[in-house]
Amino acid sequence: MLALLESGFARTALEISSAVRIPEREVADHLVHLEKTLRSRGSKLTRLPAQCLSCNFVFRKREKIASPGRCPLCKGEFIAEPSFRVEIRTAEVYNSADHSIRLKGKEKK
């Protein structure tokens, strides 16, 4: 699971669950554990929030890993699921400006 997330691509809970063969509802627990491991190594887990693909509304406050059903603004149902990836500290420091730009433009799959 760590290797999957360290590949640099954001993964949704569903993608993680199918890749490492754990139920989707257990992914959250694994992520909590993983987050601690990463922090002790100086890396961190980044959560990319869910986003409406119709109006680009971002579900920033939403902590759950499950995708929201529909958009509160436009009522659209095309929602990009929240996803997760690992930021490795050395890369982050070296490349931080570039990272933040990519984060902003990277909500769509």
Ligand SMILES: [Zn+2]
């Ligand atoms: Zn919307």
